[in-house]
Structure formats: structure tokens, C-alpha cells
Amino acid sequence: MCGISGIFNVHKAPPIDKGVLQAINRIQSHRGPDDEGYYIDENIGLAHRRLSIIDLSGGHQPVFNEDKSVCVVFNGEIYNFESLVTELSNLGHQFSTHSDTEVIVHAWEEWGVDCIQRFRGMFAFALWDIKKRQLLIARDRLGKKPLYYTKTNRGQLVFGSELKVLQGHPDVDKTLRSEMAEEFLMYGYIPDPYTAYKNIFKLDAGHYLLMAPEKPIEPVQYWDLKAPQHNLSWEETQGSLVEHLKEAVKIRMLAEVPLGAFLSGGVDSSAIVAMMAQEQQDPVNTCSIGFNEKSFDESEYANQIAQRYNTNHVSKIVSAEDYDLIDTLTDVYDEPFADSSALPTYQVCQLARQSVKVALSGDGGDEVFAGYRRHRLQMAEQQLRAKIPYSVRKPLFGALGSVYPKADWAPQFLRAKTTFQSLAMNTVEAYANTMSRMRLDQRKMLFKDDYLRQLDGYSGLEIIKKHALNAPTDDVLKQIQYLDIKTWLPGDILTKTDRASMAHSLEVRAPLLDHKFIEWAFSIQSDNNINGNQGKYAFKKSLEPYVNGNILYRPKMGFSIPISAWFRGPLKQKLKDNVLSEKMFDSGYFEPRSLTKMVNEHINGRSDHGDALWCLLMFAQFLNRQ
Helix, strand or coil, X not given: CEEXXXXXXXXXXXXXXXXXXXXXXXXXXXXXXXXXEEEECCCEEEEEEECCCCCCCCCCCCEECCCCCEEEEEEEEECCHHHHHHHHHHCCCCCCCCCCHHHHHXXXXXXXXXXXXXXXXXXXXXXXXXXXXXXEEEECCCCCCCCEEEECCCCEEEEECCHHHHHCCCCCCCCECCCHHHHHHHHCCCCCCCCCECCEEECCCCEEEXXXXXXXXXXEECCCCCCCCCCECHHHHHHHHHHHHHHHHHCCCCCCCCEEEECCCCHHHHHHHHHHHHHCCXXXXXXXXXXXCHHHCCHHHHHHHHHHCCCEEEEEEECCCCCCCHHHHHHHHCCCCCCCCHXXXXXXXHHHCCXXXXXXXXXXXXXXXXXXXHHHHHHHHHHHHHHCCHHHHHXXXXXXXXXXXXXXXXXXXXXXXXXXXXXXXCHHHHHHHHHCCXXXXXXXXXXXXXXXHHHCCCCCHHHHHHHHCCCCCCCHHHHHHHHHHHCHHHHHHHHHHHHHHHCCCCEEXXXXXXXXXXXXXXXXXXXXXXXXXXXXXXXXXXXXXXXXXXXXXXXXXXXXXXXXXXXXXXXXXXXXHHHCCHHHHCCCCECHHHHHHHHHHHHCCCXXXXXXXXXXXXXXXXHHCC
């Protein structure tokens, strides 16, 4: 795991300034504290920060081919590099290192841009072909590794692994993008390919840029989930799921440094540890954090798995009042990011780094096997949609949704406002409504009229609609899983893990997000993923020989923190100072009276706006740093 950056003269521009390149590259030194390297000529500058994992002595970057005509800087891991080395060596290519990075330059020589299809792993890389004067920048299929880019008014492309790298360049435009407030309050993050800034973009997962001087910058998609050619039967699923999972875990266990796993006590991390224990003789290194507040603590379940597999387990109980990291998170994520589980994720990465340099995680299980509550809710609602014509549903449930109160105080089954709203919508709109941090009506209540006029009817829903058009199947559950993989996964889950881990120079690998494993799992019949009220059914049944039943079938807790209580207690003043600040009032986005009303209602206990206020606090913290 590393950090890359670079400057490329798309149009005629001044020669690359080495001092500027070094300065922006060192901003991300936390991503690679072990080494740095540069390649610079008149029109291109490539830079790298290294976290040494494989070929500790010979993996310095940039890496070149035999005649020094191709070089690359690389962030990530290519897990099938050994088989590629064999194939390329048989084709006449000569290797001078034992690192996976060198595979990229030789694969480019042999297959051109199609080389990306050969790589199995997580990656973001920039490759410069000196003879062809071509620059290839690529991001892995799921978006595990980040890549930001922008074009300056002097005709230079500036790119890097984190937003702060680009922000350190003196010519980069830091104008905020007006739509980002609407998108952020809907998603809790800024969805790809956008950022909080008007002219800075994320390279979409599964895309590349192939550039040459005086050529336009146009991302090209090279991978997408395809419709299953054959829906796996129950017997086929149960017969091979564990073997597919073992293989995805096994190829991620190669490292020349201490390796371990996160163990939260949930289904996914327990499954990863169980598979690791099958693949190595020595005890697996595991770590977990627990909370001193029982309702948020899963450490007893982590301990069960640790004892079952005799792991070298390290755990730490942290206070549920450990909220001092909020300011740190604002700096780590560079733009508004509202997943509150970023706090415990940061803490578990910090703990893991004390004993290992690489950790396997259970990220992706809920997306791949339909484990979120919203998946089950969507399918239950879909049964009603199928029975009641849209012409009846829209006015009936639309009216109920508009008048039904937001009953945060009520039992779960009485909190029907979102459900009524969703039943009045089509499948895609309903799913967007269900997964929104703040629903459209809530957002409109907070926004100024001038800002709404500026949006001119635009909402964050447009992003989901765009992806829905490319969904490869009519199966409703697979459609919403596809939407998760295109939005939630790269925008929230993978962003959260990458920044939290790299802040501590820790590499995290996610076997459940192996693209071959996902392509296989996408063929599981949907009624085998959700069976009755049980999500991830096929996955859990397959794991029964490996994971305790009380872990597999207990209610999902998540990696959460007591936000609502914090805002009525120790964080009350911080909430007021930030959300009700002049910066927020003068931002042009929010109606001050609406913000004040929401804050007061929550503090006084009349409503629970905890999640919405966390979003607003993160947004305010971001604005305060502009």
C-alpha cells in the first residue's frame, strides 16, 4: 500500500517543477513512510511514497522495463503477479525485481491497455511510455484504491492518491462544487466521480485514462458486473462457496511483513479469520476493539472466534466517549464524510498497526450477499409494489408519506414515514430514499430557497438513476446490490477503510471484494441470499461448520457509536459552535432558522436528529477548514 502522485503536461506548459512535485508527494507520506521515488522529464513527473510489503529490498519505485522506456508508480497489490511473471518471462520479458509492480510495465509492453484486464487485485497506478508519449492511469475494478485528478488552467494534469495532494499544488482550483451539499446530505459522502471541488474528480472504479499530449481527458470503463449466465442452484452454491472464499483469502496472505486480520465479532470478519486459520499453521494475528457501553460492544463474539481458532488476539476497550478524534477525521478524509463508524475504524487500524503491517478485513460481505436491513426492506416493499398499480400507489402512499410524522421516538414498526414515501416511488427512487442519510424532503427543509433555485431540480438521485440504467439484470435484489457496488461501496466503505488504514501506514486487504469472487457470487439466486427475514442466508449456511451459530444468526449491530447521546451531552457545545456557526449560515446552502430548529429539537429531546446532525457537523468542520 502506497501513495502515488504526478504532473503531466496535457497541453503546452512549463517544464515539470521538481520542487512542487516533491512537495505534493510528501503531503501523503503517511501512506508510504518507508521510501519515496521520482521520475521527471520535461513533460511528465511521477512520484511515489512506499509502504514496503513485498520485495522489501528491491521494490523501490518508479519501476522500469528492461530498456528504461516504460516506468510506473503503483499503489496496491496484484495478487496474481507470480503467474503473470511466469507468463511474461516465457514471452521473453526479463525481470529485475521480485515485486508485483514490475509486472505492470512488462504487461503493458505485451498487451497494451488490455493489460489491466490481466491484473487481479487492488490498484491505482500511473504508467508512462517514453517512446509512445502515452500516460496510462488506472483504478481497480471495485475502487479499493483511490485516484484523484484535475486539470489546471496552465494545461497540466495533476493527480494523486488523496485530495490533499492536489490541494497542495499552487495551480489547482479549489472552488467548491455547488451540488456537493445536496449530494453529501443524501449520501453522507460525495459520490464518484465528483468531489467537493468543482474541477477535481475521482477516477471511477473500473476505469482508466489513456492520455497523450494535446489529447482530451476522457475516462474509459474497462470492467462492470455482468448479468449472470447461469443462476446457481442451492446445491451449487453450498457446494463451492467456501472453496471460492478460501481461494480469495489465500491469495491475499502473501506478504514479507507481519500479517493479521480485523476481528469485529460479526459474520464477515469471523469468516475471514476462519478461512485464514485453514491456510496457515501458525496462529492468525487478530485484533478488535470493544466499547465500554454494552449496546455498542461486540467484543465477546470476537473473543469466541479468537478462542475457537486459537488466534494471537489483541483487543482494546475504548470509551464510547472517545470523541476527540472528530477533528482528526476531518483532516483524514479531506472532504465531508459522514460515516460515524470511521471513528472506531480509525481506532482499530491504529491498534492493528502496533503488531502487523497488513490486515485482512471482512469489508464487502453485506454488498455481495445482501446483508443490509435495507435490502430486506426493499424486497418486502417490492411485493406491495408488484400488487398495487403505480397509479394507485403514488397518490395514496405519497399522501401518507407527507403527513405521517417522523416518529423517532416510536418502536421500529411505527416509523413508517420513509416506507410510505418509498411505496409511492418506483424501485430505484425507493431504494435511493431508503438509503439516504437525509431524505429529499428533509434536505429541502434545510436548504435556502436561493440554493434550491440554483440546483434547478437537481438532486443526488440523478447519480443512482444513471447507474441504474446500466444494471445488467431485471432481478430487483441484484439491481440494488449493483447500485451499492457502484455508489455505497467505493464512496463510503472503501473510502473509510483506505483513509483510516493509511493514516496509520497499514495495508488492508478485502477478500470478499475479489472481483472474481464477486462475479461468481452475483450468480447466486436472490432468494438464496434473502430467505424470509434472513439476509446473507446462503453465506451463513455455508459458514456453519466454521463460525459459531450465535454469531451467524444474531441481529446485526454494525460498528456504531452513540451519536445521539453525545449531542445531548458532551458534544452539545461543539454541535452548536459548528452547525450554528457564521460559516454555515453564510455558506449559501442552509436556512439558519432550520438549522437552529433541528439542533434545538434534538438537544431538548423532542426529536432524534442524531444522524442528520452528524452529517451537518462533518460538513461544518469541512467548511471551517476552507
